[in-house]
Amino acid sequence: MMTSVNTPALPAVGDLSPQVQLRGIEATKVVLGSGIGMLTNFGPIVIYTFGTFLLPIVNDTGWSRASVAAALAPAALCSGFSQPIVGWLVDRYGPRVFAGFSFALFALGLIALGQLPRDPLSFAIFMGLLGLLGAGQGITAFTYIVTRTFSTFRGFALGIINAASAAGIMLMPAIATFSIAEYGWRNSYAAIGAGVAILGAVAVIWLIPGKERFQKSAASAQSSKLVFGELLSAPIFWMLALAFLLMTLAIQGMIVHMTPLLIDRGFRPVDAAAVMATYGMTMLVARFLLGSMLDRWSPRLVAVVGCLGPVAAGLLLVSTRQTSMVYLAAALLALGAGAESDLIPYTVARQFGVAQLGQKIGLFIVVFAIGVAIGPLMFSAVQALRGNYDIALIASSALMLAASVIFALIPSASLSQNGEKSG
Structure with a gap:
């Protein structure tokens, strides 16, 4: 490994909020709730299933493969560039309130994507809208919860929830393939949206802690x-x-x-x-x-x-x-x-x-x-x-x-x- 440059370590940018430091069953619930969020996040649900949906959409609608494939870019960019706003909302309102709205909006966006587009342009527009509605279903919100909860075992907890995301990447294309074969691509997006809503309700009601667990110290309210x-x-x-x-x-x-x-x-x-x-x-x-x-x-x-x-x-x-x-x-x-x-x-x-x-x-x-x-x-x-x-x-x-x-x-x-x- 190369020797590090002789540069003094920078001081921390900003001051520190205290760690939440939950223990036992409460800490386990945080990991489970965040794991559900990562399992159903924008990557496994939209990005990694898009190749599975691509040809069924082309065959059903007659749209060109290039025009359908191009719709993924606005979805990814809208989701990615929204993340600083997502971070501000989580900081401001706490993870439970934010996650509740996020799961609901993402589910509605998936249902709309399956039912409303009637041409390639409207499909691309709804994909971009899904990127915005599903922006909260990225790693920002759920890694925030775990990072604020754990210090000593932070890497271990992050590893678990990121493994849940990997499990979603493995499972969702197979689930989408079965659903498309049985019900078509439009109903499949709606069914996946319903599944996101159900799992999200479980996570928000029983697992993800409320804002009171993440209250900032007076020194960190900047x-x-x-x-x-x-x-x-x-x-x-x-x-x-x-x-x-x-x-x-x-x-x-x-x-x-x-x-x-x-x-x-x-x-x-x-x-x-x-x-x-x-x-x-x-x-x-x-x-x-x-x-x-x-x-x-x-x-x-x-x-x-x-x-x-x-x-x-x-x-x-x-x-x-x-x-x-x-x-x-x-x-x-x-x-x-x-x-x-x-x-x-x-x-x-x-x-x-x-x-x-x-x-x-x-x-x-x-x-x-x-x-x-x-x-x-x-x-x-x-x-x-x-x-x-x-x-x-x-x-x-x-x-x-x-x-x-x-x-x-x-x-x-x-x-x-x-x-x-x-x-």
């Missing part, structure tokens, strides 16, 4: 200028933002295009699906294990290890066509995806404190959304120009290597002592 002023002026904010952007560009580009890449190389669709299942199962395990490692090891070390997996994955996919190596590449790629989800809330809280935490996490999710939107487009452009993905894969490995160097250069104290005491 204006949002603190977050968007001092935070944006901190060099380490930009180092972390750049590292997470590079990770997202590479990982999302590789994973979105993994199936087309394999089919181009002669894999049968069923074999490509098996590779993706390996990715999903490995990511579930990686999110839990890497989250637990954050409680015991330096977050900087966990970040570097998480980056090196996709570096090797990209090089393997370029250099070999062996089936066993492709499965290994998928598993190594999942290692990076698992690290990314755990690292964002954990490092934000460690570096910048838990005061106004929702807004701080939201800023980094904007960076994540930019990577989600641009990474796959980069791969598409390379494939269109070259007829294969080799240059894109090499570039992705280089981006991940650069991200690992940035993490290695961040002073150790910045990821263990700033913002709050090590847990």
